Amino acid sequence: MAAPISFDAALALIGEVAPLGCETVPLADAAGRTLAADLIARGQAPRSAVSTMDGYAVVDAATEPGEWLEVIGESRAGAWWRGTVGPGQAVRVFTGAGVPEGATRVIIQEHAERDGARVRFTPAYGPATYIRAAGSDFAAEAMVLPAGTRLTPRILVAAGAADRAEVTVGRIPRVAILATGDELAAPGEAHAWPDAIPETIGLGVAALAQSAGAEIVVRAICPDDLARLTALAGELLERSNLVVVTGGASVGERDFAKASFAAHALALAFEKVAIKPGRPVWFGRCADALVLGLPGNPTSALVTAALFLRPLLARLQGGDAAHQWRTLPLAASLPAADERETFVRARWDDAGLVPLGNQDSGAQSPLTQADWLIRCPAHQPALAARTMVSALAF
Numbered sequence: 001m002a003a004p005i006s007f008d009a010a011l012a013l014i015g016e017v018a019p020l021g022c023e024t025v026p027l028a029d030a031a032g033r034t035l036a037a038d039l040i041a042r043g044q045a046p047r048s049a050v051s052t053m054d055g056y057a058v059v060d061a062a063t064e065p066g067e068w069l070e071v072i073g074e075s076r077a078g079a080w081w082r083g084t085v086g087p088g089q090a091v092r093v094f095t096g097a098g099v100p101e102g103a104t105r106v107i108i109q110e111h112a113e114r115d116g117a118r119v120r121f122t123p124a125y126g127p128a129t130y131i132r133a134a135g136s137d138f139a140a141e142a143m144v145l146p147a148g149t150r151l152t153p154r155i156l157v158a159a160g161a162a163d164r165a166e167v168t169v170g171r172i173p174r175v176a177i178l179a180t181g182d183e184l185a186a187p188g189e190a191h192a193w194p195d196a197i198p199e200t201i202g203l204g205v206a207a208l209a210q211s212a213g214a215e216i217v218v219r220a221i222c223p224d225d226l227a228r229l230t231a232l233a234g235e236l237l238e239r240s241n242l243v244v245v246t247g248g249a250s251v252g253e254r255d256f257a258k259a260s261f262a263a264h265a266l267a268l269a270f271e272k273v274a275i276k277p278g279r280p281v282w283f284g285r286c287a288d289a290l291v292l293g294l295p296g297n298p299t300s301a302l303v304t305a306a307l308f309l310r311p312l313l314a315r316l317q318g319g320d321a322a323h324q325w326r327t328l329p330l331a332a333s334l335p336a337a338d339e340r341e342t343f344v345r346a347r348w349d350d351a352g353l354v355p356l357g358n359q360d361s362g363a364q365s366p367l368t369q370a371d372w373l374i375r376c377p378a379h380q381p382a383l384a385a386r387t388m389v390s391a392l393a394f
């Protein structure tokens with residue numbers, strides 16, 4: 001069996017995976033998708049100068065507090081007034097409406113006294129012009145978003161401003177999840193069987209994959225029976241772009257995860273990574289579909305899903321496989337790492353990252369608190385509180 005490879009080497013292999021290809025979809029259906037082409041603005045925004053407040057558009061240099069001006073028009077968002085404003089004149093404007101030609105500022109209505117077709121202003125209307133310049137948000141033909149951008153709720157708003165009905169996005173990865181183990185029962189049923197435990201990893205992995213843009217085409221639980229697993233593996237490979245198989249990754253006689261894909265011409269990219277937890281994580285390809293094997297210990301499975309499955313799904317959709325590491329302070333001391341690069345589960349408090357006391361990779365209750373992974377290089381000595389460390393949101 002091959003020696004474990006480093007975390008960076010494994011991540012680089014994930015980064016080499018080719019995207020699944022692209023399709024054009026209505027922008028309204030594109031939430032969560034990843035752009036496969038740059039998104040170019042059809043026109044500038046705003047299209048011309050607009051008022052940022054409700055008030056009156058005037059010629060600034062020709063306007064004195066207390067002097068009556070003639071109100072010659074009204075400009076509303078969606079129904080702009082197209083004339084020109086001169087000295088002694090004002091145009092009623094509303095937020096988002098075009099500022100007429102000639103006007104150099106808007107005076108807000110809180111400072112206006114209106115009398116029929118006349119208006120005058122109190123002295124303290126201040127220096128602000130309340131005009132958003134034409135093209136100040138973005139220019140015509142500007143690249144609003146580069147290819148590879150994920151259309152999150154916040155980013156979708158900017159995408160819509162480009163005034164395009166459709167976008168070209170990466171195809172949605174179709175993911176099958178296979179949990180292996182004689183002991184596994186659906187949550188709610190484990191108590192009814194001697195030696196059974198609830199199958200938990202599939203829940204978390206499915207949720208993580210969905211939040212990363214994947215479609216879960218099937219979730220299955222299968223006992224440690226090589227013939228049955230081999231048949232199921234073949235079926236899942238047919239139905240998906242990626243099979244995530246959990247458990248059975250270690251060296252025991254009944255650890256069949258890799259063996260059940262070997263019959264389908266599994267070509268391994270890596271089969272062990274020098275990390276803790278999650279050393280038995282493995283990755284490969286069977287013809288057209290990829291296979292990622294996660295260890296059976298639940299925390300190991302979720303850590304390796306965060307470290308490898310999330311970037312893999314980003315890559316399949318044409319996004320970036322790089323992690324967004326943050327440099328953050330420790331709020332408590334951190335124990336020394338052994339010969340494996342270690343991802344310590346931690347929670348955040350006001351002073352920084354607090355490593356959790358229970359680092360058992362088979363435990364599940366610490367997952368309720370572990371919202372960060374602290375990256376500790378192999379052989380890193382113990383670190384004192386307030387040391388800056390590299391961490392990943394978990």
Ligand SMILES: Nc1nc2c(c(=O)[nH]1)N[C@H]1C(S)=C(S)[C@@H](COP(=O)(O)OP(=O)(O)OC[C@H]3O[C@@H](n4cnc5c(N)ncnc54)[C@H](O)[C@@H]3O)O[C@H]1N2
Pocket residue numbers: 179180181183184197198199200201202246247248249250251255277278279280294295296297298300361362
């Ligand atoms: N002699 C050795 N033993 C082990 C080694 C090793 O190198 N030599 N590696 C250890 C490490 S590290 C890990 S991690 C585990 C992973 O082993 P497997 O992937 O083969 O996992 P299983 O044996 O199938 O299960 C481990 C543990 O997790 C529970 N489990 C499995 N699947 C689920 C699930 N879907 N939901 C909830 N819990 C699950 C299972 O019942 C076991 O308790 O191996 C070490 N052993």
Ligand code: MOO
Pocket residue numbers: 275276277278279280295297300361362
């Ligand atoms: O690496 Mo295992 O994942 O330590 O428990």
